[in-house]
Amino acid sequence: MIIIRLGALRVAPRSRFRLVAALGVSLVTAFAEVGRLDGVKFCRWESHPEVVHVRCSEVDAEPSLDAVDRIAEVLQVGGVTAVLRGRLGDAELRVEVDFYNAPHLPVGLGMTDEPVDVLAEFEGYVGEDKVDAFPHLIDAEPEAARRFVDVLMGQLALAEVRAATPYGVRALTALGAASVVKASRNYSLRLHNAVPLWYRPWGRALAGDLYREVSKEHRRLAWVHGVYKAVHAASAELLEVLKRYYYVRPVHSVGGLALYPRAASPPTESHSRAVAELSVALERALYAASSEGVRKTLQEKGVVWWSDYVKYLAHYFRQELASRLGR
Structure with a gap:
């Protein structure tokens, strides 16, 4: 459908x-x-x-x-x-x-x-x-x-x-x-079951889909707004990763993003690989933020606020995507 x-x-x-x-x-x-x-x-x-x-x-x-x-x-x-x-x-x-x-x-x-x-x-x-x-x-x-x-x-x-x-x-x-x-x-x-063809605004819409792909424990910590902040911070790297698996056309006039799976055998396999890679990257970033990020914040401040956790989530998500791009 x-x-x-x-x-x-x-x-x-x-x-x-x-x-x-x-x-x-x-x-x-x-x-x-x-x-x-x-x-x-x-x-x-x-x-x-x-x-x-x-x-x-x-x-x-x-x-x-x-x-x-x-x-x-x-x-x-x-x-x-x-x-x-x-x-x-x-x-x-x-x-x-x-x-x-x-x-x-x-x-x-x-x-x-x-x-x-x-x-x-x-x-x-x-x-x-x-x-x-x-x-x-x-x-x-x-x-x-x-x-x-x-x-x-x-x-x-x-x-x-x-x-x-x-x-x-x-x-x-x-x-x-x-x-x-x-x-x-x-x-x-859900993203693993449905191929996205259009997102608007693309960052918020994609963040909502990725949020539903990670574990329940991490969803409780980050909430969808935290994942959106991470997606927004890593938007440049995220677009480059998406271009590996989809034909991507930004529509700046409305803040949208048109996508279509790149040629593969079968073509929808490109989408499946994209979902797997992005889900793993976000899951690893969530884990790093709730372990290393929290430890560093406690050493610096003695207390962890949600904004501190989200700041590290955005940092580690950018890091995960950059490593996949060979940067």
């Missing part, structure tokens, strides 16, 4: 619905541009998206950005699912794109383990091989999958919504409003 989550935005509810609609429609139009779209219909539902498998109450909308307002109206009272059939490269696919009017709804329905606003499920075949998740498509059809992701990012950048904020009406792009885009193997969005 591909999931998209909006960031923490201070916008009116109707503006949020329009942004969710823009995210989902961008995904549909990206598929139509890259692949061959044999059919698409938008179905409304109120309780669960699986209802569309039995009965589709169609929404009068076309697969273009002109459909954003119409879908946003429906999201005020329920959800929408776009059902697509077509080809992407040599893959024959059925894709269901769920638009949620509340990000915690898919968690309550057991669809994901984290809040999301748009969820796209891919099912089909490449020859005799079954495809039941987008990471499988990355491995089976790497060129078509990468082209699709590139076009998706372009569509998100083009989709602009005028949103009501506390500071007046502002024009927001779907890309600038999205905090995370991931390609996941199943319902779990």
Whole structure:
């Protein structure tokens, strides 16, 4: 599946619905541009998206950005699912794109383990091989999958919504409003299970993912804010390590980072190696901060404050990443 989550935005509810609609429609139009779209219909539902498998109450909308307002109206009272059939490269696919009017709804329905606003499920075949998740498509059809992701990012950048904020009406792009885009193997969005395609702001979003990959004992000491401070301090080294495993494109205008796994056999193996290396580096830095860092602080001050611990965590994390870069 591909999931998209909006960031923490201070916008009116109707503006949020329009942004969710823009995210989902961008995904549909990206598929139509890259692949061959044999059919698409938008179905409304109120309780669960699986209802569309039995009965589709169609929404009068076309697969273009002109459909954003119409879908946003429906999201005020329920959800929408776009059902697509077509080809992407040599893959024959059925894709269901769920638009949620509340990000915690898919968690309550057991669809994901984290809040999301748009969820796209891919099912089909490449020859005799079954495809039941987008990471499988990355491995089976790497060129078509990468082209699709590139076009998706372009569509998100083009989709602009005028949103009501506390500071007046502002024009927001779907890309600038999205905090995370991931390609996941199943319902779990943990980093070892889901390939990141977009982070914004990238340091904070990546820190949150890395935080969930380390041991519970270290998480209790550092908390996510401490890991974010370490990621922020080591951002230059971290980017260089990421470039070993992903094609990386910073989008400075919105503080985002677009990623795609580098060629490997299979391509998702690059992502797995990146997660392993970064998790080990952070775990080692956390251990060094809670042992050597604490010992040095006690010798100097006689007391350890959390800010002292985080300072050493940032120092050791930079050191770990630099050693991996041969510095």
